[in-house]
Amino acid sequence: MSLPDARTAAADAGPGSGRERREAGPAQSVRQRDTAAAWGAPLLAAAAMPLLLGLATATAPEPVTLSLAGLALTWLALRTQRLRSAARIATRHRDNLARLAAPAVARLVAETDSVALRAGWEQEATVLFADIRGFTRLCETLAPGEVAAFLAEFRTRTARAIEAAGGLVDKFVGDEVMAVFGVPHAAPGDTDRAVAAARALAAAMTAWSGEREQAGLPPVRIGIGLHRGSVFIGTIGAERVEFTAVGDTVNVARRLEQMTRTLACDCIVSEAVVRDATSGEARIVAVRPVRGACAVLRLFAIRLAP
Template sequence: MADATDVTTAAELRAPNDGPVRTREEFEDRQYILTALEEHKRRGVELAVWTRWIMLPIVAVFLIAVHPVWSQLYYVAMLGLLCLNGWLMRRVARVERSRAELSLILFDLLLMTFGMVVPNPFDPQPIPVPMLYHYGNFVYFFMILSAGTLAYSWRTVIAIGVWTAVIWLGASYGVARFAPADADMSAALAAIVGPDSHMWELMDPFHVNFQLRIQEAMVFLLVAGTLALSAKRFNELLLTAAGSERERANLSRYFSPNVVEQLSQNDEPLKQVRGAKVAVMFVDIMGFTPLTQDQDPHEVIDLLRGFHGRMEAEVFRHNGTLDKYLGDGLMATFGTPQPGEQDATHALACALSMQAALEGWNRDRRRKGLPTLRVGIGLHYGDVVLGDIGANRLEYAVVGAAVNVASRLEKLTRTLEGDIVLSDGLRGQLLQEGADNDLLQGFGCHEGQIIRGLSEPMTVWAR
């Protein structure tokens, strides 16, 4: 069904004259909100149409029940046309401004007015046309208005109110001005109740009672205005929710789902700079340059996407945080933004899962005749500093000696000819966490390793 609030918002998002999109993030935010509006419109239209398809058959059954004559099928057929019109609205509904939708709304109102003020041609006992106003059928317009708030914008809800008032008063004036009167019938009734009494105003079969029609239109406009304010507020909440979901989507690029949930429930938890002990992981493809020097650039990008996607999935699966991509590698942390009780355990379990995922991918690559990959992983547990860095564009950063050590340990995989090298500090933390001994199987001790940047040699474990 036609939607003006969403329509205007979507138009503003796409409008070329509302200022340039200066950043990729701004463009993505607009696209994200536009997608949210389209989804809201789709659901609103579905709900509004189903509401119509439920309400109108109920009205049809009610009409037949209270006045079971064949001529009632005329009004049942009109209700059927309104149901069909709802189906058409469902077909043409879209977020952009749609003349087709607005036309179908106008058809709704005209059809209902026609059914209320034009006599039933199949009625065997026709009555004066103004008498049709005595049935109080105007209340049925509120069904269209209430269903409209499910899918329309606040501007369109107001339009429904204004159009209904204009059409209803226009039809009332036309009936009062042009409907034929029966002087003998009026004289007979006036003789009974008195031509100057209030009863005569209510019972006169040829009196439209224009004051009452104005009252109906006024009340309808007031209700439409109130519902329009509700619709406007709802759409503001929708945009706010879309922005929140966008922020959650951005967070999900860096943090595991449980961390995103934690961050979304706290107010700005990342801005406080603090120290913490975390597990740091560096991952890198060994021999990447000679492996790809003769490949097409597009093939290299596809290779990196496949690699990063698999490694990222394992980081998130083990409650880690993806800190950054580093060309053919990545850096991840465990224990950020909030420390856990099993951070070192999760880090080593993630490294082992990464190697297992790589083995599966290599099997597929061998079947396709592609070269296999080997990955080096360095792990360290130690002190770091956490917090946002930057001025206008912020980045959540993890810095400190532990980061440098983990990076050096990843490079040490070439020297020690292992796939995973972990520091004695991380191994000690694993033991404190009560890690399963299976995690440490196959790791050999290498004492006295010189790590650039450290004044003392350190003991490492490699596999």
């Protein structure tokens, strides 16, 4: 056998022959590609889009680089659009809450975790109730639409006076308003702010009565009750929830407001309010049990006129 024939025979007999390598080449490429795909897919899913695009553009030809840059701009535009859409939805949600509740309540509900709101918390607060005197008799002379307009004007003026004094309007029920001072966080001076709100309410009703008298309409008088103590703050309800303050302190404040009709006072406050307030004149008007209260209370009248 000649030397060329020997070399040919040895090459054909060897384990790594060219034909076998050529036949094995496509299969090996497929296996390598499948392995790369199996490892590459999770990496692509986990990596940030800007990082991947940056790595690709650094090694790709110019036309591919331009295409990837366009893809990056499209991704950023879609991302910005989604963020703006989420911001619009959040703003609309807060606006809808503000239409159904006081602005401070809307902000508190929007910014507080729903679980914390439902669990609630207990704290000290000063509660104010105010009610229009003779409202039922007044409604007898008005059409339903006029009653609605009257209540809307009353609520606007009332909320403005309470919120300017630092209070939180808890709810309106007909011609009655409930407000709390020291929610969501108690602070020194909460009771003084409640007394200031009572005086601001009286001043607002006096100004409104002057406008009504010029139009030949009857004046508006209100009765106010104030009490201080522990209250529970949170959302109450299942399908329809309400953010509110509840407890014996709330019940007593409402009873004090109702007692202004029988004790001939515009504003009655409990001894807890008198002790916590730092200013204002108060005179004792009764020592009696209050319906809904756990003990006999000393009741005081405070002067609302400046």
